[in-house]
Amino acid sequence: MKSEDFELFSTLVKQRSGLILTADKAYLLESRLFPVARKHNIKSLEDMAQVLRARREETLMFDITEAMTTNESFFFRDQKPFTLFQKTLLPKLLAARVDKKQIRIWSAAASSGQEAYSLAMVCVEEAVKLQDWRVEIIGTDISREMVNRAKSGIYSQFEVQRGLPVTHLVKYFQQISGDKWQIKDSIRQMVQFREGNLLTDFSAAGPFDIVLCRNVLIYFDLPTKAHVLGSIAGVMQPDGFLLLGGAETVLGISDKFKIVSGEHGLYVKAESSYEAVA
Amino acid sequence: MKTCLIVDDSRVIRKVARQILEALGFACDEAENGQAALDVSKAKLPDFVLLDWNMPVMNGLEYLNAMRKMPGGSKPVVVFCTTENDINHIQEALGSGANEYIMKPFDADIIRGKLEQLGLI
Ligand SMILES: C[S@@+](CC[C@H](N)C(=O)[O-])C[C@H]1O[C@@H](n2cnc3c(N)ncnc32)[C@H](O)[C@@H]1O
Numbered sequence: 465m466k467s468e469d470f471e472l473f474s475t476l477v478k479q480r481s482g483l484i485l486t487a488d489k490a491y492l493l494e495s496r497l498f499p500v501a502r503k504h505n506i507k508s509l510e511d512m513a514q515v516l517r518a519r520r521e522e523t524l525m526f527d528i529t530e531a532m533t534t535n536e537s538f539f540f541r542d543q544k545p546f547t548l549f550q551k552t553l554l555p556k557l558l559a560a561r562v563d564k565k566q567i568r569i570w571s572a573a574a575s576s577g578q579e580a581y582s583l584a585m586v587c588v589e590e591a592v593k594l595q596d597w598r599v600e601i602i603g604t605d606i607s608r609e610m611v612n613r614a615k616s617g618i619y620s621q622f623e624v625q626r627g628l629p630v631t632h633l634v635k636y637f638q639q640i641s642g643d644k645w646q647i648k649d650s651i652r653q654m655v656q657f658r659e660g661n662l663l664t665d666f667s668a669a670g671p672f673d674i675v676l677c678r679n680v681l682i683y684f685d686l687p688t689k690a691h692v693l694g695s696i697a698g699v700m701q702p703d704g705f706l707l708l709g710g711a712e713t714v715l716g717i718s719d720k721f722k723i724v725s726g727e728h729g730l731y732v733k734a735e736s737s738y739e740a741v742a
Numbered sequence: 743m744k745t746c747l748i749v750d751d752s753r754v755i756r757k758v759a760r761q762i763l764e765a766l767g768f769a770c771d772e773a774e775n776g777q778a779a780l781d782v783s784k785a786k787l788p789d790f791v792l793l794d795w796n797m798p799v800m801n802g803l804e805y806l807n808a809m810r811k812m813p814g815g816s817k818p819v820v821v822f823c824t825t826e827n828d829i830n831h832i833q834e835a836l837g838s839g840a841n842e843y844i845m846k847p848f849d850a851d852i853i854r855g856k857l858e859q860l861g862l863i
């Protein structure tokens with residue numbers, strides 16, 4: 465690929481999503497953009513760059529950006545955050561929100577929905593404590609394809625074996641064909657999925673008690689990370705909780721949050737009184 | 743070192759599973775059907791059994807039922823690993839005391855994930 469074409473595509477993707485594509489990712493760009501070119505009846509990536517230079521066609525730009533997202537996810541990913549949710553965060557909120565009896569959770573960059581549905585399954589396991597409570601779980605992602613997959617709640621045999629205990633599979637899924645499983649309606653109804661861009665779109669509208677923003681900041685540059693963390697802080701309750709992925713942190717990036725000592729991946733707002741180290 | 747018994751009538755599957763489990767730190771033994779697995783188990787119960795369902799001589803479910811009745815037989819963690827992938831089989835396995843269930847084809851990630859969940863690694 466010509467370097468000015470690479471430049472054009474990577475700048476477009478960065479502007480629209482924050483995703484950084486360094487020159488060593490040229491092969492990735494090529495392999496993922498070929499299908500987009502084909503879909504738009506464009507012969508080559510060179511031609512596709514020409515089309516974009518001539519006019520900024522929205523559907524083409526959308527498809528290019530979507531194609532460059534990495535959507536890997538699995539149920540109960542890293543286990544620990546979900547144990548933390550069940551054993552620590554939920555009990556804290558059950559005490560703190562006893563008047564309103566409402567908890568709102570946001571799975572930001574939800575991909576195909578496993579994270580949000582894992583939370584929903586935990587809530588069902590804790591149903592006794594949550595009687596009369598209203599728990600809202602909202603999942604957003606920039607990728608339309610992923611949002612639609614998440615809404616369908618349909619997963620392959622491979623996907624339902626990664627992270628999901630088989631007892632949960634039997635309890636919360638129905639088998640719709642040999643190797644396709646669908647999450648049951650009762651769980652599906654607990655979660656809402658929508659398209660949403662972390663750079664621009666905070667209409668998923670807080671305030672949230674818990675935000676999970678996991679395994680997406682790693683793809684952004686420092687200013688973008690800071691910007692996104694700042695926006696998240698803006699839609700979080702003062703005593704809310706933020707969960708990041710294992711390779712992500714707020715340290716040295718945003719002063720809106722502080723880490724919670726002894727709980728890797730858990731953050732609270734700077735003004736929170738939750739026991740934490742600066 | 744934790745011990746593991748791999749029960750499968752396919753030598754290829756046993757070999758693949760053995761590679762994965764040895765890399766995860768298990769001392770592995772193999773058996774090609776339920777009866778052979780029962781003989782091994784009578785000599786010494788393993789910590790963990792990776793168990794195929796359909797095998798000649800004695801199938802996996804029969805082995806599980808017999809093994810669970812042995813003294814100390816409630817201890818070993820048993821994970822089915824089989825091409826039987828319908829919910830009825832899974833429920834039957836769990837009802838008979840299986841701890842987890844893997845639908846073939848499997849890979850190292852799936853085995854590792856299940857063992858982590860079960861607290862074996
Ligand atoms: C690797 S997945 C993480 C999924 C899940 N949070 C997890 O940890 O398993 C990253 C997701 O971030 C989404 N994404 C990337 N840039 C985004 C943006 N600017 N706004 C919203 N979502 C974005 C991608 O579409 C992708 O589905």
